[in-house]
Amino acid sequence: MAYEKIIFQAIILSMIFLIILILSFLLIIRQNRYRRISERESYQLELKNKELEMLNAVVLAQEAERSKIARNLHDEIGAILSMAQRNLTSTLKTIPKNDSLREDISFAIDVLDQSISNIRSISHDMIPHFLVKFGLQKTLHRLIDQTQKTLGNPCTFITELDENLQIDQQQEIHFYCTALELINNVLKHGHPSSIQLFLSKKENYIHLKLEHDGIAISQADFEYLKSNTEGIGLESITHRLKLISGELLFQRFAKGGRIELAMPIRTTNLLKNEKIELS
Amino acid sequence: MTKYYDIILQIGLYSHQLPVIIVAYNLIKYRSTTITDKLLYFLVIYNGIVILIEQFILFGRIDNFNPIFNIQSIIDTGLILLFLGLITNKKTYFNLSFFITILFCILGILEITTWGSISAINTLSNSIGKFLVAISSVYVIYQLTSSIITPFNKGYIVLTLTFLFYTILSLIIALFEEIIRQNDNSFFEKIWMLQITLGLLFNVSISFGIWLMKK
Numbered sequence: 233m234a235y236e237k238i239i240f241q242a243i244i245l246s247m248i249f250l251i252i253l254i255l256s257f258l259l260i261i262r263q264n265r266y267r268r269i270s271e272r273e274s275y276q277l278e279l280k281n282k283e284l285e286m287l288n289a290v291v292l293a294q295e296a297e298r299s300k301i302a303r304n305l306h307d308e309i310g311a312i313l314s315m316a317q318r319n320l321t322s323t324l325k326t327i328p329k330n331d332s333l334r335e336d337i338s339f340a341i342d343v344l345d346q347s348i349s350n351i352r353s354i355s356h357d358m359i360p361h362f363l364v365k366f367g368l369q370k371t372l373h374r375l376i377d378q379t380q381k382t383l384g385n386p387c388t389f390i391t392e393l394d395e396n397l398q399i400d401q402q403q404e405i406h407f408y409c410t411a412l413e414l415i416n417n418v419l420k421h422g423h424p425s426s427i428q429l430f431l432s433k434k435e436n437y438i439h440l441k442l443e444h445d446g447i448a449i450s451q452a453d454f455e456y457l458k459s460n461t462e463g464i465g466l467e468s469i470t471h472r473l474k475l476i477s478g479e480l481l482f483q484r485f486a487k488g489g490r491i492e493l494a495m496p497i498r499t500t501n502l503l504k505n506e507k508i509e510l511s
Numbered sequence: 512m513t514k515y516y517d518i519i520l521q522i523g524l525y526s527h528q529l530p531v532i533i534v535a536y537n538l539i540k541y542r543s544t545t546i547t548d549k550l551l552y553f554l555v556i557y558n559g560i561v562i563l564i565e566q567f568i569l570f571g572r573i574d575n576f577n578p579i580f581n582i583q584s585i586i587d588t589g590l591i592l593l594f595l596g597l598i599t600n601k602k603t604y605f606n607l608s609f610f611i612t613i614l615f616c617i618l619g620i621l622e623i624t625t626w627g628s629i630s631a632i633n634t635l636s637n638s639i640g641k642f643l644v645a646i647s648s649v650y651v652i653y654q655l656t657s658s659i660i661t662p663f664n665k666g667y668i669v670l671t672l673t674f675l676f677y678t679i680l681s682l683i684i685a686l687f688e689e690i691i692r693q694n695d696n697s698f699f700e701k702i703w704m705l706q707i708t709l710g711l712l713f714n715v716s717i718s719f720g721i722w723l724m725k726k
Contacts, residue, residue, distance in 0.1 A: 236698040239698075240702065243687065243705070246683045247683055254676060261652065269659050
């Protein structure tokens with residue numbers, strides 16, 4: 233019948249129309265949601281960049297302050313002490329050999345010598361002059377040599393990095409300071425008899441592998457320590473890692489352990505390209 | 512045409528048991544159920560039981576105009592409105608849904624007892640019920656997807672979308688239901704095949720939603 237056909241057609245057409253309407257509604261909701269998600273993501277990225285920028289500014293200020301203190305220690309206190317040492321040495325020459333004062337002055341000269349040496353060491357630790365002058369590879373090599381002397385056992389440093397590889401100076405300092413902190417921690421808490429350091433480049437990452445035969449910690453231990461202790465060293469490592477977008481991996485073996493530090497290579501500083509002044 | 516109609520009718524009737532199976536599976540696997548789950552499970556189980564009774568006990572004893580349909584549609588609409596009110600997690604919206612459900616039930620009962628009949632198709636309450644579910648579904652979908660921080664339950668989205676599609680599409684048939692049911696010929700079969708197919712898709716989609724809801 234004609235009216236039945238009309239009703240049937242009306243039902244089908246209405247259904248098609250309504251399906252299109254619902255789908256349009258869903259599409260609008262979906263688009264709106266995606267737009268808001270992408271807006272939120274870009275906002276978060278911006279926030280993260282700002283946070284990094286602030287962190288970088290804090291670290292830079294700290295580095296500048298350390299540099300100033302190191303320079304003052306080295307140039308002023310160190311110079312004064314050297315002068316005092318020289319004067320005492322000259323005085324010593326004028327004192328007769330059998331005078332009892334001679335022994336006291338010799339002792340004072342020794343103490344001054346030790347103090348000068350300590351001040352030099354402290355100022356060098358505060359700002360890695362050697363790193364700024366000679367680069368990462370030579371500095372790490374020097375560090376391993378010093379560690380070898382401390383431990384009294386052979387320690388190795390193997391590098392596969394190209395000597396001409398250019399790394400942003402700030403990034404290099406952060407990487408070195410993190411490595412230094414890690415080695416110090418291993419020596420302090422792990423009591424190893426020897427350590428091995430491997431430096432390589434994997435894709436666009438600088439990769440440092442530190443192996444030792446002392447008491448090691450696992451990744452879970454590191455995460456626990458990071459969130460449950462207030463150590464300056466760990467805080468410094470965490471901050472520096474954030475700045476260089478670095479990654480740290482701890483592995484514990486039956487004897488000893490391995491720490492891997494990786495950092496993406498930046499040839500120029502994206503945040504602030506400031507150079508550390510050498511004293 | 513009648514042959515196809517019978518086949519689709521049988522598949523359509525059995526499809527009501529699919530969500531019941533999923534509900535049983537969920538009840539066995541996930542012991543803890545919320546009030547929202549309980550409401551949905553009740554809706555599914557009671558519909559499954561009613562269909563079983565219609566299919567095996569009342570088949571051949573009742574005609575196209577029977578009181579079961581009217582009562583069932585009022586209960587279904589009320590339960591769906593309450594379920595949609597619950598899943599938004601908004602007390603105000605739930606209270607509004609509850610209030611609307613009460614009003615709708617009063618309207619349905621009034622239609623049955625006054626201008627309508629318990630044995631006739633009550634077009635007004637039936638259509639209004641579907642319209643209310645559709646509106647509520649649109650609002651719930653918007654609410655569930657509005658937060659980009661809190662992840663939404665995908666099962667709830669599937670269930671709400673199912674309610675939206677089913678009610679909107681079956682609303683058109685519901686408007687002409689009185690005329691359709693009077694015609695015991697190929698026209699009735701054609702439209703009714705459409706309705707059964709919608710029901711079949713509804714049951715499959717509801718089953719998927721219930722499964723996804725607890726996954």
